[in-house]
Amino acid sequence: MNAFLQQEAVIDATLPWLEDAQKLGEQPAADWVKALRHTGAEAFAHTGFPHPKQEGWQYTQLRQLTDGDFHYALEAPAFDVNALPQPLLENSARIVLVNGKYRPELSDAPEGVIVMSLMDASVQVEGIEEHLVTVGDLGKAPFKALNAAYTHDGVVVTVKAGAEVTQPFEVLFYNVGDTDKAPALYPRCLYWLGKNSSLTVIERHTGTGAYFTNIYAGIALEPSARLKCYKLEEESATACHFSYTTLQQQKDSSFEGFSYATGGKLSRQEYRNLLIDSGISSKLTGAYLLKDQQCHDFTVLTDHFEPDGKSVQHFKGVVDDQARSVFQGKIHVRRAAQKTDGNQLNHALLLSEKAEASFKPELEIYADDVKCAHGAASGQIDDEALFYLQSRGIPQAEARSLLIESFLNTVLAEVSFSPVREVYEERIRAWLRH
Amino acid sequence: MTMLKIENLHAEVGGREVLKGINLTVKAGEVHAVMGPNGSGKSTLSYVLAGRPGYEVTKGKVTFLGQDLLALAPEGRAAAGMFLAFQYPVEIPGVSTTMFLKTALNAVRKARGEKEFSPVDFLKLQKEKMAQLGMDAEMLKRGVNVGFSGGEKKRNEALQMAMLAPKLAILDETDSGLDIDALKVVAEGVNALRSKDRAFLVITHYQRLLKHIKPDIVHVLADGKIRKTGGPELALELEDKGYAEYTGDAALRAGDKSI
Numbered sequence: 001m002n003a004f005l006q007q008e009a010v011i012d013a014t015l016p017w018l019e020d021a022q023k024l025g026e027q028p029a030a031d032w033v034k035a036l037r038h039t040g041a042e043a044f045a046h047t048g049f050p051h052p053k054q055e056g057w058q059y060t061q062l063r064q065l066t067d068g069d070f071h072y073a074l075e076a077p078a079f080d081v082n083a084l085p086q087p088l089l090e091n092s093a094r095i096v097l098v099n100g101k102y103r104p105e106l107s108d109a110p111e112g113v114i115v116m117s118l119m120d121a122s123v124q125v126e127g128i129e130e131h132l133v134t135v136g137d138l139g140k141a142p143f144k145a146l147n148a149a150y151t152h153d154g155v156v157v158t159v160k161a162g163a164e165v166t167q168p169f170e171v172l173f174y175n176v177g178d179t180d181k182a183p184a185l186y187p188r189c190l191y192w193l194g195k196n197s198s199l200t201v202i203e204r205h206t207g208t209g210a211y212f213t214n215i216y217a218g219i220a221l222e223p224s225a226r227l228k229c230y231k232l233e234e235e236s237a238t239a240c241h242f243s244y245t246t247l248q249q250q251k252d253s254s255f256e257g258f259s260y261a262t263g264g265k266l267s268r269q270e271y272r273n274l275l276i277d278s279g280i281s282s283k284l285t286g287a288y289l290l291k292d293q294q295c296h297d298f299t300v301l302t303d304h305f306e307p308d309g310k311s312v313q314h315f316k317g318v319v320d321d322q323a324r325s326v327f328q329g330k331i332h333v334r335r336a337a338q339k340t341d342g343n344q345l346n347h348a349l350l351l352s353e354k355a356e357a358s359f360k361p362e363l364e365i366y367a368d369d370v371k372c373a374h375g376a377a378s379g380q381i382d383d384e385a386l387f388y389l390q391s392r393g394i395p396q397a398e399a400r401s402l403l404i405e406s407f408l409n410t411v412l413a414e415v416s417f418s419p420v421r422e423v424y425e426e427r428i429r430a431w432l433r434h
Numbered sequence: 435m436t437m438l439k440i441e442n443l444h445a446e447v448g449g450r451e452v453l454k455g456i457n458l459t460v461k462a463g464e465v466h467a468v469m470g471p472n473g474s475g476k477s478t479l480s481y482v483l484a485g486r487p488g489y490e491v492t493k494g495k496v497t498f499l500g501q502d503l504l505a506l507a508p509e510g511r512a513a514a515g516m517f518l519a520f521q522y523p524v525e526i527p528g529v530s531t532t533m534f535l536k537t538a539l540n541a542v543r544k545a546r547g548e549k550e551f552s553p554v555d556f557l558k559l560q561k562e563k564m565a566q567l568g569m570d571a572e573m574l575k576r577g578v579n580v581g582f583s584g585g586e587k588k589r590n591e592a593l594q595m596a597m598l599a600p601k602l603a604i605l606d607e608t609d610s611g612l613d614i615d616a617l618k619v620v621a622e623g624v625n626a627l628r629s630k631d632r633a634f635l636v637i638t639h640y641q642r643l644l645k646h647i648k649p650d651i652v653h654v655l656a657d658g659k660i661r662k663t664g665g666p667e668l669a670l671e672l673e674d675k676g677y678a679e680y681t682g683d684a685a686l687r688a689g690d691k692s693i
Contacts, residue, residue, distance in 0.1 A: 390507065
């Protein structure tokens, strides 16, 4: 087949995925939003979904998604408000997005936090464009491009310079699926923290039935801003979850992220953590617990531009049944980024013979005075430890659970906000009873 | 009352026969020492009794307090009142020692049909037993045996034993890795548990532990069989003469005849 025909074939396959974007054309929008949709659609039309031979996509098979029939809708379907899960913490304020659409009537932001729908923010917030029309080549990030083609839903969260928000802030993405006509969701979100401000976010993704959610999130931290962002990816068992986060950190800012992933049949969380100035701390850690035929992929790039940065990528996972986990982590240290301290660690515990864990750890270092370490390993439950616990009267199933919890405890210890750590611990215990 | 009865016990590890017909009866209130050279099957005996996977019984019978011990899972054996103090206690990072003790104690109590401890009662008991063993409360927060010295590990074994209050305690080379002070403390812990309702099987290569834990009966184990049984004086004899008498070919043949 010649190159032209090949391109035609790609376009034939991608067009159905872009058709619904025409519905957005009739909506009023800022010029940059229209331009972004256009660029995204064009890029996606040419690339289509990633090919399994494409760099970064060797381990995650997309057939479960690409064989599906998903459609974007301007309106979220009707649902029972009482079905929304309770907030995770009693004292938090919460905002709700239903199928990616911000619902102010169900939402309440903490003092010091301004929340707007993406479309409102696109015309009202000055300078927002630079954080939402992001760096990077859409041609190499098909999911990001597809999301861009549907720029409409989502939310913008801003914290003014100097504001220290003490109340925990929950952002709930509640997704209502449908077996016959499964929705495709394309929210685009931004957390923008002004100079020397601070915020603690709990970001939850959950829902019912079949759906495909493809999120793009920007996180912009101005100098000395501090963000703690705790994610729970607990999508419904038949959902596909894709998220692409660009974290941009300025001088002396700090980021502490933790992602807890147990949901969805096919998921990928991709992060580009850009440490564009000096003195930055950037920690992204997480835990995944997979069973049945779930597949989950964490792909993380940490990019050090300037000196004295400290970064951590530390993930641990438990993989049961025929589930598969993927971790691709890269720390990139540019020539100017002297005194970088980078650390990457990934461990998976395989609970069944058919479970699989794939790792791709990478360091790419151009500076000469740095401290970087990486490690990846998979293993099984330690038989000796299991026997030791049983010999003390602890039944085998309980002993196994205890060992799995202990395995995950070392990464949970990275969560400095203890109420959320306790939530994670409870959820892990509940998962282990499955 | 007969507590443990081992009859013609044969066991394999990795396809190799290690126990070749053990016969041993332990009554309540007694302390038995099993002594023997390296490779004689001492540790195998303790693991077989505790139910470690990979230690396969090919022949024979073990009765513990009237029950078929070999039919029980390791946790069932613990619930029935058996305790093995490990030669090499296992490190478990991420599980605190106190959490471990509480889980074990309550699991055993539940299996025995007893009420679980209230947190206050548990802490009281833990504190009391730790004080008896001269242990620092700080180690309760650490992962089980993680970063513990040899002495601390063995004290931790003694602590678990004191808290679980077993009917039969098997001490597998408890003296290995211990200096003399730690040895005394651990031995005192064991002696404090001696009672007419409880029995001990002390497995050791050297006689020095038996200076501190006085046995009633001493057995010599060599090449997978009990070669000789006697009183405490047998341990002293071994101290003088070593195991040469039991390890030569001639000795083994003679031993075969005597059984």
